[in-house]
Amino acid sequence: MALVQLVCPLCGFSKHLEQARLPRYGTTVTCPKCQGQFLLEIGPRPAPVPVQAQENWLDAETPPAPLQPAAAAANTAMPEGAGAPVDAGVLETYELGAEELGAEEPPAPPKPPAAAAPAHAAAKRPRTLSFTFTGNASEYFGIWIVNTLLRIVTFGIYSPWAKVRKRRYFYANTLLDDATFDYLADPLAILKGWFIAGAFFGLYSFASRTSVIAGLAMGLVFMGLYPWVMVRSRMFNLRNSSHRNIRFSFNPNYNDAYKVYLWWSLLVPATLGLLIPYLLYRQKRFQAENSRFGNTPFRFHAIPDQYYRVFLPMLVLVPLALVILFGTPFLLPKGSGQAWQMILPPLVSTGCYLIGLAFVTVGLTNLTWSSTSLGRHRFNCTLRVRDMAWIYLSNAVAVLCTLGLLAPWAAVRMARYRLENLTLTGVGGLDSITAAWQEAPGATGEELGDMFGFDLGL
């Protein structure tokens, strides 16, 4: 009897099945491991299925192949405008109820749903939806400069309106399958959070400038607040992001938040940093699995191994840097000057640091997005290290040389590149997501995080 291997495109789980028991081509099956649902692309064919379409499906969804380029603190690193609305996340166990085909029992592996009529199956072939960015630099320059001016002449009171305007611009110009995103935050709620965060920030900067102990104490307080800030900020941003008039949301458990953002990170020094990839894995999983789009949870399919593999370039870069650093006195010809010995070490260490940073951030972004799915749709992120490095460097030079005037251009350029390398592949489009009732979280966490630059960190 011929055995066929079935692989879940979402989590990579595989199972052998007798050919005869295989459901018909194009039926929806539920993975026994991750409960994710996917379309079967092998098995007895119903009527004519265009061959090309099938190949696309295979290409797009082969389980996460080795490693794609490099890495970024995915969710956090996406520019606000671009990343937030589609950030991943889920509530523990949630059944996708919207589509009639997805109603099987999880335990039994692939089993044909009785209702799967051939014609239906053809209509349910997976499709790749792409993100596009329609904003442009000159338009955003106007918004940016007027925002900045109004913020200053109002002593910062206008900041929340400026922030909402900026985000709305980026969201409204982000299209997924020709539908926009929408940022709905109430500037007054942000203003309240801004005042609280501002008082805290003032206290912190005054304390740290005047007294070491007071500064340290404030630092400790802030460290304790950090997971809370992360959670509240993400809650606020997702809750105020919508797509097709359906809001996103984030409903985590605070215990888990403290585990992944505080307790575990305290262990990092004891493990000489070896825990970092695992920690990142846990954080990304936490972010993804607790987020939803309407009633549909995001799911996360990566395994810790993959996060460790993102850091592989470090195994080359760190020894290389050490060899060059400690080897220079011997390598350089005698008398080639102290100048070289002065210049080389900082040059080498900065170079290695930047290269490592590029590989790791791009790798993390790609991995995190590509491991995230929403309902029966899987994200795929294909940033390239050299592109990202070039954009970062040229942006930095351009912004510095124009004393900041090209900052809007840089922001638009980065958002466009990131979005154009993100796709969502799956069955049936995103038109059957149902809304969920949610309460509105305050903006204090979001503003605290903003002031201390959290969404840039990690």
Place this chain on the structure above:
Amino acid sequence: MIARGFWYDGKNSQRREVTVDCAGDGQLRVQGDGVDVSARLFELQIDAPLGKARRMIRFADGAVLETADLAFLDSLQSRQGKGGFFRAVHGWESNLLWAGGALVLLLLVGFGFTRYAVPYLASQAAFALPPTTEDLVGRESLQILDRIVLKPSALPKARRGELSALFLRMTARYPERRGWRLEFRSGAAVGANAFALPSGIVVITDRLVGLAKNDNEIAGVLAHEVGHVNRRHALRHLMQNSATALLVATVTGDITSATSLSATLPTLLIDAKYSRDFEMEADDAAVAYLKGQGIPVATYADLLTRLGADHQKGAPEDKSGLGEYLADHPLIQERVKRVLGGRKG
């Protein structure tokens, strides 16, 4: 007036292609793909214009109509008579010439703030701060310096006594002198130096005492420091720097972390300007004191020149020297010129 758009009911994510029409009676009608809704115009919320992005008309029940027909939306908004402020902001943003005007205005306002508003507010705040707070700040600052760069003085006790007495005589005429004191320290990193900390702590280094030919020269230096103390320069400097850092962060708020240098650089430049202003003010105080005592101002200028030379000499040895040389030396020459100019005038 008819426009095309997409209808999302807010209950699920399905998109419906619809047409929307607003009749003269202020009734908005949406039709198509199974949708047939009407609403009165004044009940609707229409998004403020933003670039050329599509915008929403929001209905009371949570449904939205998304359309790229911006002219249609603008006409609805004018009929509603709402959202005037953001329509004005949008007009400003979308005209490059006007946006350029905003840039010029921004530079002017920024200059006005850093040059006049921040120093004024900082000095008001510095004089309003309770003395206990200032004491705390001064004490902590000295402790930090002691730990990092300063070492105990090696001057004989008698010499220290003489200079302390000189300091007391000089400060006797200030009613707020409580807590002011002279501290003796040494330290290679600071070289020949004297500086004032908040709450009236004046620190003088052994090397400077050694460099002075007579006590009149030291009196000039002390008068300069007392000038700092009397004007609460240390505290004002601290506050001005915090304020400008905040200001710069406001302006550069959305520049990414990769370019954070662009945020620190202007702060440093503004800081340097503030330092110069304070130094000059303190020099004026020193000149005034010396004149009052009948001591030739040239003695103070001499000492400044020698201090400059001394710092320059120390430069190649220590790492901080290079930056110090670049920043301080021209400044000292300028100050000497200014002090001597004051003597003539």
